[in-house]
Amino acid sequence: MSSSTNAQMPTEGILIEGLTKRYGKGDTAVDALKGVDMYVAPGEVVGLIGPSGSGKSTLLKCLGAVIEPTSGRMTLGHDVIYDNAWKISDLRALRRDRIGFVFQAPYLIPFLDVTDNVALLPMLAGVSNRESRERALELLEALDVAHRAAAMPSQLSGGEQQRVSIARALVSRPPVILADEPTAPLDSERALSVIRILHEMAHRFQTAVIVVTHDEKIIPTFKRMYHIRDGRTHEEVGEGLAIGAATNA
């Protein structure tokens, strides 16, 4: 599939059309995004690669509704969330309910145990503690860290922490997951394990996943990639290599 500007096209997942972002004003203005087109289908994991300073993080921040784009259009599921202006008033709720974030560092809350780190999101959305924790445990199970459910984040290995942060990103069953260099601090085995988990979860929960990465080892795992250069995206077909049997991080 090529990037499309057809707004009428029925979409699930993520559709970005002609998105621009200019930081600052006047002489010092930086055009970080100059017209980005992108589509990610539900259940698909798409790589976003490009040199440093090319606008990858900027794109994730726009999509994650933490900075406002300058122009263009973004559609999540059936809702246009941005069309030259925000189309949704409660961006906080949008982030909480419909977008999962995975960062380079796991950024778990150090004073909450593993279960509550994951359960916090549904709790914030008003789900009961019991039900929130049940959902959390289910995901921890799926991510193979349930045996560490009562541990504090500081007691986990880097790979375990990253899997917990993926569980946190998934717990609200968001249609979208944005991951910014999620494998950067991990060795290649653990990095591959994390990417495999993202593929599995995307498939299982029909989540559209964007993974920003520099990591040469994981780039071959994407079936489809967007290369971002000079503020513009170029779609590329990847190798889509299957990742071998479960490797525990």
Add this chain to the structure above:
Amino acid sequence: MINLAGRDILHDGPKFALTGLGLGLLIGVTLSMAGVYRGMIADGRALLDNSGAELWVVQQETLGPYAEPSSLYDDAYRSVLTVPGVAQAANVTYLTMQVRSNGNDVRAMVVGVAPGPAGTPGWPPYLVAGRQVTRSHYEAVADIATGFRIGDRIGIRRHEYTVVGLTRRMVSSGGDPMVFIPLKDAQDAQFLKDNDAILQGRRRTAENPAFNRAGSPAVLDAVIASQSVSRSVNAVLVTLEPGHSPDNVASTIERWKRFTVYTRAQMEAILVGKLIATAAKQIGMFLVILAIVSAAIVAFIIYTMTLGKIREIAVLKLIGTKNRTIAGMIMQQALALGVIGFVVGKIAATFWAPFFPKYVLLMPRDSLIGFFVVMVICVLASLIAIRAALRVDPAEAIGG
């Protein structure tokens, strides 16, 4: 929803507890300062209550006998007794001085009380041990805070006294414990000159031709006798017959007898308003500084704790935590710190109050006010941290 503040506190338990302990000791000092002030007022009231007087007759135009020196002839009480409404009138002397015992000095207020039946104003109203002074010379009743025991020999000026009774909470407005001795002895102690001075005085009088006239030797003897008799007291303590208003009796005495007379209310106003006013302001200044220091410490601690969590706060915001929840978390921690500090402070102040040399009175009302002040300070102090937290950009969690 789980309590984020509580979880954070539990996670950082020892650090939080130590911080609370430090703050608590500071609050304890503050409460003790207030207690010292209350103790001074209570000492003043005890002084007035325990004197048993309803009116104080003092030297004209003075604020005596506690706030200013006052001197009356010791027959003044006789004329006071003639005023209608006066039930009892008793001489009294007060002199703050060093009292010796076994080579130790104790600073005490020596009270000379007139002999009389039980209930005569001036006498200690109750004893915790021993008996009242019964002989007219060289017996003493001491406040237990002097450290004297029954049977101790104590030295006041040139004479030795035997402690026959002990009382308690009998202190001067300065907090010095009292020692009661018979009036005559006290007059000697206060007004008596040493032997050399007496001899020199006699010699000087004898050399004065006006007193030492040939042919009338009785004049010299009379003059010397009149010089060596101490005839002053500091005040006359008066009790009233039932049904007489203190104000009326006081103004009658003032009109007829050319003394200044104070009622209980006026005396209390002098003690609290004049005698300990400077000390009270001193303590008030301390309280203000301690409050500011506590506020600065709480603000600093909460601010540092919050800055240490900027990353987590950015993540919390990114995943959709409301500002209210984050502000609540910080404020709850500040309040928790305040509560821990207050409890520690209250316990500390109660624990160390008895070790103060002067009376420290911890009033529940002061504690309650202190508690609310601590809470308000904590809320205000947390505002700086909350402002910093609310300014955290959720985009920071995503990073570059």
